[in-house]
Every structure is written in structure tokens, then in C-alpha cells.
Amino acid sequence: MQAIEKKPVKDVFGLDDPAFAKTQVKVFASTVDTPAIVDGFKFTVENLRRMMVWAAAASLPDNFFKANMKKNLMIFGPTGCGKTELVKQFAARTGRPLFRMQCSEDTDQAQLFGSWKLCRPIAKEEPGEDAGILEKGIQGIAKAIEKLAISIKRNTGVGPEMTFVDGPVLRWARTPNAILVLDESDQLLPTVSMSLNCVLDGDDIVVPETGERIKIAPGALVAATANTNGRGSAGGNGGSASLYKGTKRQNIASMDRYFVINTTYLPEEEEKQLLINQIGLPDVAATAMAKLAGKVRSLFLGLNEDAGANGEPLEFTITTRNLLNWGMSYRLFNVTGMDSKIAFTEALKMTLLDFGSAAERKAVLDLWETIVADS
Ligand SMILES: Nc1ncnc2c1ncn2[C@@H]1O[C@H](COP(=O)(O)OP(=O)(O)O)[C@@H](O)[C@H]1O
Ligand SMILES: [Mg+2]
Incomplete structure (x- = not known):
């Protein structure tokens, strides 16, 4: 899917700065997964410049460089300074679809990539607020039976019909020019972050459950947000960053695959x-x-x-x-x-x-x- 037009930075991001005099922005046709534009969102020159280089990396002509350029951007900084919104607004303005994964230490490969679900679930999604103790109990048993049925089906092939439901990583990988957002990515267990390294490298994704091989769609980008730099520092002199509960020190090989923006509150x-x-x-x-x-x-x-x-x-x-x-x-x-x-x-x-x-x-x-x- 080609860009439908190229526009000046001022028209797309509302930022009129000589730094962008020579820059044109690719704008795509919005899809249902493109976030809505928040009017008046303020981009800064420094952040936007880096984002333009990051986005360009995903649509360079073949053999523009002989080396492989990374297409992943880590945005870290204090809470509520607009990290998530920055990526959303970049997507909104350029018409890119966005798939967001809210990370926590419980996030696992199944949540990221996808998992088997029964075609017709045995259990209802969630019992209602006013469900009685009996109904809640029955739902609990149904959920347990469902888990058991899935496991039997996976191991023996015998059992109810199931479908593999894509997680955000696979939905992103199938969509041209989309952005995958790993939000609060420093909450991930380092082993889970490491399982994303092949995705960050742009390699084909092989889904072990189905054997399907997925080629990452052209123009795909990854953005991660975090409160720390993945090494327990919030970006100053390397102190404790102790307020950001649940953040984990990440493997340096994961961080190495990202370009970085250390951002903070607007002036x-x-x-x-x-x-x-x-x-x-x-x-x-x-x-x-x-x-x-x-x-x-x-x-x-x-x-x-x-x-x-x-x-x-x-x-x-x-x-x-x-x-x-x-x-x-x-x-x-x-x-x-x-x-x-x-x-x-x-x-x-x-x-x-x-x-x-x-x-x-x-x-x-x-x-x-x-x-x-x-x-
Ligand atoms: N540059 C900005 N321009 C306009 N509003 C902003 C900006 N940065 C942050 N905000 C406001 O702050 C809110 C929180 O930003 P968010 O991206 O959720 O923060 P973070 O992800 O850094 O915790 C946004 O929804 C928006 O209302
Ligand atoms: Mg956020």
C-alpha cells in the first residue's frame, strides 16, 4: 500500500519550523485501526525529527543502504508526559494503523502473538456484576473445562472446533504501514522482551501453534514506551527510578535494537x-x-x-x-x-x-x- 500523498510537516503535525523546510511526510489512507486526531497536540522539533528518521527507515527504497536499518523506537520519560499520545498522534496524522499492547509483568507470548480459542466458547466472557454465587461457580467450572478441552485438542487433535486468534503482534505484522506499540515495555519480563527480538529484527514470524509463516508487512514500525531506559534509570544521573513500580532491568540486547527518544514534559x-x-x-x-x-x-x-x-x-x-x-x-x-x-x-x-x-x-x-x- 503506497502513501496516498506527501504533505509538508506543517500541514500534518502543525509544526512550522525551518528544520522541516526540506521534509515531506507520507500520509496513508486511514483505516479503522488508525487513531483519532487530537487537535492541538504539540509535537516538539527534537522528537518529531527522530520520528521522521524512524519512519523513513521502514520505507527506504531497496538497497538505499547496504546495511539493515532498525525500525524500532523506544520513547522513555516520566509518567504523563505524552509518550503514548506522541505515538498515537504520529499514527493519527499519517493515517497509519496502530496496534497497542499494554505490557505488564504478566504479559506472555500468547497475549502478544495470539492463542487458540474455542469457536463457540463454553464459558461466557465474564459473569455479570449481579451474578449469584451459583452462576459464578458454574462459570468458573466452565472456564476450567474450556482450558482442559483446548489442551486435549492441542495435544491429540480430538475435541471441539477451535480458531487461532491473532494477538496485536500478528495483527500488526499483517497490516502494511502499521505501528506496533509496546506500551510500558519496561514492565515486561526480560525473557518475554527477548522473545520479541526476531520481530524487532524484521524476521518472518513463525507461529508455533499453527505453523504459519508471516512476512512482516511493508512499512511496519515498532514503538515502545517506558518510564526507564531499561537499566533502572529514569534518564538522569542513574539513580533509583524507584517510583516506577514493576519496571524491570531489560536485557541489553533488547535495548540495542531500538532508536531512542528520552523525552520529558513540554516546556x-x-x-x-x-x-x-x-x-x-x-x-x-x-x-x-x-x-x-x-x-x-x-x-x-x-x-x-x-x-x-x-x-x-x-x-x-x-x-x-x-x-x-x-x-x-x-x-x-x-x-x-x-x-x-x-x-x-x-x-x-x-x-x-x-x-x-x-x-x-x-x-x-x-x-x-x-x-x-x-x-
Ligand atoms: N504534547 C502534548 N500536547 C498535548 N497534550 C498532551 C501532550 N503531552 C501530553 N498531553 C496530554 O497528556 C495526556 C497523557 O499523555 P500520555 O501519552 O498518556 O502520557 P504517558 O504515556 O507519557 O504517560 C494526553 O492524553 C494529553 O491529554
Ligand atoms: Mg503511556
């Missing part, structure tokens, strides 16, 4: 623009809010990365997600007639501050008071 000025454009806040409010987010983050990121074994990390940050939600809940409190000053603190508490410890709440509210007094 204060850009976030201020988001608050103005996406939420309709006045300039003075947006300025103060973006400033608070910046200050809290510098404490969070600075302390955590250097906390090491004995440090006390500040467990509290303001993500872009929450900065926007603070603004939106403020607006809603405000339209109900709440005093503006109270609405700001109430909205901040409701969005995230009430998750904080007493000391954290006080520190952040004090900081907010100072910023408001200065503005």
Missing part, C-alpha cells in the same frame, strides 16, 4: 499554550499553572533520579495529563459559581494533590500561593 511556555488553546484559560492563569507544574516537576525529577538507595524521593509530580485536568476541573468549579481562588486549589486537590502526603500538600499549596502572589 512551560508550550504547556501554557495548551491550557489556553485546549481549555480556554486566561493567560495569567495559564502562566501561573504552568509555572507551578514546572517547579514541582523539577523537585520530583531531580530528587528521584539522585535518590539512590537512601534518598527520600518526592512521590509527587504534576503530569501534562493532570495539568490539563486541573484546568478543566477548575473551569467546571468556576462555572458553578465557586470563587476563582478557591476553585483553583479545590481543582488541584481533586485532580491529584489529595493523593499527596500532608507535607507534600502543604509544600505544593505554599508554592502555589507564592506564584499567585507574584503574578
Whole structure:
């Protein structure tokens, strides 16, 4: 499937920068798997440049280079800074289908690649909320019988009809110009990550259950997101990254197969623009809010990365997600007639501050008071 058109970067990503004067972007016909465009999503020049090189790697003419270029991109950075959305918006704007795998330490090959399912399942998907204990019990037994039937069928060929249902990796591999997103990929057990290495190398995928050999479709790309660089660091001086529970140190051979973007929250000025454009806040409010987010983050990121074994990390940050939600809940409190000053603190508490410890709440509210007094 060829690109249907080539367009200037400005038209596709809304970024007008001389860095892209010579760049044209391939745009494909959207499919049902292409994410929806979020209007006003902000790309940065640095990130977009690297993404363009990554995407180009998948559609170079034959023999452009003699060596094989990697087509995988790891985006790592703190929570809520827009890593997943960055990939989704890249796909949305370029019309690419996107297949997302939410990774956890329980993710296994069957979830990634696919597994056998009965054509007509014995058990219902999930018993309803109001199901009685008897119905739940029967469902549990049916599920166990189903598992047993699948295992007998696999081992002896005898039993009910089954179909092999593709997981996200196979659906991606069959779709031209698609992006596979391994979201929160540093949660994967290193052995599971390693099982993806042949996929990252672009090799044919042989499905052991069916014997099918799948050639990865042309134009296919892989993106992974993570909070750490796969070596227990959140990208600073190599501290503990201890807040990101469940992240695993990855095998260096896995990381070696990725290009990398170490990203972080947008600069204060850009976030201020988001608050103005996406939420309709006045300039003075947006300025103060973006400033608070910046200050809290510098404490969070600075302390955590250097906390090491004995440090006390500040467990509290303001993500872009929450900065926007603070603004939106403020607006809603405000339209109900709440005093503006109270609405700001109430909205901040409701969005995230009430998750904080007493000391954290006080520190952040004090900081907010100072910023408001200065503005
Ligand atoms: N650059 C950006 N422009 C606009 N909105 C953003 C941007 N980055 C993040 N956001 C907002 O923050 C939300 C969370 O981003 P997400 O991609 O889920 O974060 P992460 O994957 O890094 O945890 C997004 O849905 C979006 O509303
Ligand atoms: Mg994410």
C-alpha cells in the first residue's frame, strides 16, 4: 500500500519550523485501526525529527543502504508526559494503523502473538456484576473445562472446533504501514522482551501453534514506551527510578535494537499554550499553572533520579495529563459559581494533590500561593 500523498510537516503535525523546510511526510489512507486526531497536540522539533528518521527507515527504497536499518523506537520519560499520545498522534496524522499492547509483568507470548480459542466458547466472557454465587461457580467450572478441552485438542487433535486468534503482534505484522506499540515495555519480563527480538529484527514470524509463516508487512514500525531506559534509570544521573513500580532491568540486547527518544514534559511556555488553546484559560492563569507544574516537576525529577538507595524521593509530580485536568476541573468549579481562588486549589486537590502526603500538600499549596502572589 503506497502513501496516498506527501504533505509538508506543517500541514500534518502543525509544526512550522525551518528544520522541516526540506521534509515531506507520507500520509496513508486511514483505516479503522488508525487513531483519532487530537487537535492541538504539540509535537516538539527534537522528537518529531527522530520520528521522521524512524519512519523513513521502514520505507527506504531497496538497497538505499547496504546495511539493515532498525525500525524500532523506544520513547522513555516520566509518567504523563505524552509518550503514548506522541505515538498515537504520529499514527493519527499519517493515517497509519496502530496496534497497542499494554505490557505488564504478566504479559506472555500468547497475549502478544495470539492463542487458540474455542469457536463457540463454553464459558461466557465474564459473569455479570449481579451474578449469584451459583452462576459464578458454574462459570468458573466452565472456564476450567474450556482450558482442559483446548489442551486435549492441542495435544491429540480430538475435541471441539477451535480458531487461532491473532494477538496485536500478528495483527500488526499483517497490516502494511502499521505501528506496533509496546506500551510500558519496561514492565515486561526480560525473557518475554527477548522473545520479541526476531520481530524487532524484521524476521518472518513463525507461529508455533499453527505453523504459519508471516512476512512482516511493508512499512511496519515498532514503538515502545517506558518510564526507564531499561537499566533502572529514569534518564538522569542513574539513580533509583524507584517510583516506577514493576519496571524491570531489560536485557541489553533488547535495548540495542531500538532508536531512542528520552523525552520529558513540554516546556512551560508550550504547556501554557495548551491550557489556553485546549481549555480556554486566561493567560495569567495559564502562566501561573504552568509555572507551578514546572517547579514541582523539577523537585520530583531531580530528587528521584539522585535518590539512590537512601534518598527520600518526592512521590509527587504534576503530569501534562493532570495539568490539563486541573484546568478543566477548575473551569467546571468556576462555572458553578465557586470563587476563582478557591476553585483553583479545590481543582488541584481533586485532580491529584489529595493523593499527596500532608507535607507534600502543604509544600505544593505554599508554592502555589507564592506564584499567585507574584503574578
Ligand atoms: N504534547 C502534548 N500536547 C498535548 N497534550 C498532551 C501532550 N503531552 C501530553 N498531553 C496530554 O497528556 C495526556 C497523557 O499523555 P500520555 O501519552 O498518556 O502520557 P504517558 O504515556 O507519557 O504517560 C494526553 O492524553 C494529553 O491529554
Ligand atoms: Mg503511556
